[in-house]
Amino acid sequence: MTRTGFVVANLFRKRVRTILTLLSVIMAFLLFGLLQSVNSVFSSGADFVGATRLFVQARVSFTTSLPLSMVPKLEAIPGVTHVAYQQWFGGVWQTNTPLIMFTLDPQRYHDVYPEWKMPEAQWQAFEQTRTGLIVGRQLANQYGWKVGQKIPISSNIWPQKNGSKAWAFDLVGIFDGKDEDWQKRTNLAFIQQDYFDEANQFGIKGRTNFFILKLAEGANAEAISRTVDAMFENSPDETKTQTEKDFNISFVKQIGDIGLMVRWILFAVFFTLLLVVGNTMAQSVRERIPELAVLKTLGFSDGSIFGFVLAEAFALVLAGGLVGLVLASLAGALVEKATGGQFLLELDASVWLLGVAAIVLMSLAVGLLPALRARRLEIVDALAGR
Amino acid sequence: MSEPMVQVHNVTKVYERGKQKIEVLHGLTLEIPQGDFVALMGPSGSGKTTLLNLIGGLDKPTAGEITVGGQRIDQLGSGQLANWRAHNVGFVFQFYNLMPVLTAEGNVELPLLLTKLSGAQRRKNVAVALEVVGLSDRAKHKPRELSGGQEQRVAIARALVSDPQLLVCDEPTGDLDRKTADEILGLLQVLNREHGKTIVIVTHDPKAAEFARRTLHLEKGQLLEQAA
Numbered sequence: 001m002t003r004t005g006f007v008v009a010n011l012f013r014k015r016v017r018t019i020l021t022l023l024s025v026i027m028a029f030l031l032f033g034l035l036q037s038v039n040s041v042f043s044s045g046a047d048f049v050g051a052t053r054l055f056v057q058a059r060v061s062f063t064t065s066l067p068l069s070m071v072p073k074l075e076a077i078p079g080v081t082h083v084a085y086q087q088w089f090g091g092v093w094q095t096n097t098p099l100i101m102f103t104l105d106p107q108r109y110h111d112v113y114p115e116w117k118m119p120e121a122q123w124q125a126f127e128q129t130r131t132g133l134i135v136g137r138q139l140a141n142q143y144g145w146k147v148g149q150k151i152p153i154s155s156n157i158w159p160q161k162n163g164s165k166a167w168a169f170d171l172v173g174i175f176d177g178k179d180e181d182w183q184k185r186t187n188l189a190f191i192q193q194d195y196f197d198e199a200n201q202f203g204i205k206g207r208t209n210f211f212i213l214k215l216a217e218g219a220n221a222e223a224i225s226r227t228v229d230a231m232f233e234n235s236p237d238e239t240k241t242q243t244e245k246d247f248n249i250s251f252v253k254q255i256g257d258i259g260l261m262v263r264w265i266l267f268a269v270f271f272t273l274l275l276v277v278g279n280t281m282a283q284s285v286r287e288r289i290p291e292l293a294v295l296k297t298l299g300f301s302d303g304s305i306f307g308f309v310l311a312e313a314f315a316l317v318l319a320g321g322l323v324g325l326v327l328a329s330l331a332g333a334l335v336e337k338a339t340g341g342q343f344l345l346e347l348d349a350s351v352w353l354l355g356v357a358a359i360v361l362m363s364l365a366v367g368l369l370p371a372l373r374a375r376r377l378e379i380v381d382a383l384a385g386r
Numbered sequence: 387m388s389e390p391m392v393q394v395h396n397v398t399k400v401y402e403r404g405k406q407k408i409e410v411l412h413g414l415t416l417e418i419p420q421g422d423f424v425a426l427m428g429p430s431g432s433g434k435t436t437l438l439n440l441i442g443g444l445d446k447p448t449a450g451e452i453t454v455g456g457q458r459i460d461q462l463g464s465g466q467l468a469n470w471r472a473h474n475v476g477f478v479f480q481f482y483n484l485m486p487v488l489t490a491e492g493n494v495e496l497p498l499l500l501t502k503l504s505g506a507q508r509r510k511n512v513a514v515a516l517e518v519v520g521l522s523d524r525a526k527h528k529p530r531e532l533s534g535g536q537e538q539r540v541a542i543a544r545a546l547v548s549d550p551q552l553l554v555c556d557e558p559t560g561d562l563d564r565k566t567a568d569e570i571l572g573l574l575q576v577l578n579r580e581h582g583k584t585i586v587i588v589t590h591d592p593k594a595a596e597f598a599r600r601t602l603h604l605e606k607g608q609l610l611e612q613a614a
Contacts, residue, residue, distance in 0.1 A: 001488070001492045001499070002499070003499055006488070006496075006499070009487040009488060009492075013487045290483060291485055294483045295496070297442075297471065297477050298496060298497045298500070299468050299469060299470075299473070300468065300500065301468045301469070302464060379439075379445070383444075
């Protein structure tokens with residue numbers, strides 16, 4: 001027998017209670033892992049995109065459109081090499097599978113986003129085909145789409161002039177990302193702005209949700225942002241210009257402050273866990289006061305007794321925490337697989353690090369008071385049941 | 387029986403219960419030679435268990451000196467006292483106080499976790515201790531699978547395993563029937579006579595006291611002989 005063996009044996013003296021407590025720890029850390037992954041998906045804003053592109057949207061909201069007539073003015077700003085634009089299409093595949101789909105000018109977009117890799121012939125086909133559609137590799141793989149197919153897609157925003165929400169596009173290209181990070185984002189679909197302008201029922205023409213400015217090497221992104229916003233100040237189309245990363249973050253935050261929501265949910269989960277595990281530990285020590293006194297009688301020091309109780313708390317939270325985080329990894333992988341890679345729920349190193357920190361803090365929080373109580377036990381009083 | 391194993395000199399013990407102060411021992415003096423087997427008897431509240439706790443280093447006197455095996459234990463700090471107990475004294479309680487989650491051999495091995503012995507050496511010592519108390523065949527059993535007498539034998543093996551010279555036993559047969567009690571007391575007698583252990587037991591039972599070499603009577607915190 002070892003001291004570790006003794007700690008584990010004590011942990012399972014009330015098997016059912018320990019298993020139930022362990023399950024609550026597992027559930028808490030499973031939630032922690034998944035929610036932290038969601039949080040990092042929503043807050044990372046794709047660090048790898050850098051600051052070589054600026055996004056220009058209407059100052060009020062990016063749902064308010066801006067006129068394409070702004071393009072020449074934006075192109076004339078020193079430091080801006082190319083200008084592209086994107087309009088949200090609200091595409092839906094089959095009955096209810098939403099697609100991340102935009103209308104755009106193919107050549108302009110190609111100039112601004114060299115990170116998307118597609119044969120030049122397919123870029124040309126996209127430019128020349130009015131009903132052309134290009135999609136990322138993930139999307140194509142997920143639905144088994146092949147170049148040359150006609151893809152029926154409806155829009156939950158834009159009906160056609162004939163009133164139908166069902167649109168049909170010719171798949172003319174499938175693009176990849178330049179590296180692993182970009183490849184993970186190939187869940188996008190793009191169609192021609194010109195076709196959209198002509199065919200939509202509302203007569204929306206020559207307008208877009210936002211412009212993307214590609215900057216020259218070494219250009220001062222902050223100064224250009226200020227220049228753009230100053231240029232359209234006090235006009236009917238006031239702008240808000242930000243880096244691509246900041247834009248991505250604000251885009252996902254339209255459904256709320258995910259980080260704040262996640263923090264509150266986790267606070268509630270861990271607070272409950274604190275009560276559950278803390279109660280288990282306190283009860284476990286209370287039940288064993290004579291036994292702890294006997295250990296002290298045999299010569300175990302106050303520090304050893306403190307260590308035994310804290311080690312029990314740590315073992316309980318560590319076992320539950322690690323199992324919970326591993327399950328969260330598996331669940332994340334399942335979600336990623338089920339969504340064809342559109343929703344990347346992977347537990348990266350930062351989530352694991354946070355998880356380990358949470359395990360240590362939780363162990364201390366639930367184990368410290370019972371351990372101190374055990375440490376302070378007076379042998380004579382404890383043996384006499386006082 | 388020559389060198390004193392235990393020397394208690396002018397010891398007073400006062401307990402504080404809330405605002406009340408209770409003086410349990412009043413200037414008690416006592417010597418127990420090495421190899422002695424002493425039974426402490428007396429009515430409830432006479433201070434028997436308090437004296438036993440002081441001799442075993444579980445508690446400290448309010449005043450006076452206690453020397454065990456040449457060591458002034460009343461001057462030791464809490465950590466030093468724990469270490470001293472681990473190496474110099476074995477304890478046997480009325481209700482055995484075994485760890486229910488451990489087997490008999492696990493319980494006996496517990497004190498050895500405080501030593502630097504290897505796992506193999508620990509297991510060997512445990513086997514010897516269980517052999518001495520005649521429980522080798524019950525080594526893998528947990529306390530709930532043992533009778534009261536067997537549990538007390540395991541407790542004695544646990545007290546013996548680190549080979550202390552002093553055994554202190556608080557009502558070791560208080561929870562046992564006569565026959566089993568006599569077996570346990572016979573075992574203690576063997577440990578005293580054949581293994582040279584100094585033994586101090588607290589008991590209410592005159593028949594149990596008969597197994598000791600001598601009996602000391604306490605009353606109101608003083609030895610009767612001393613009071614006389």
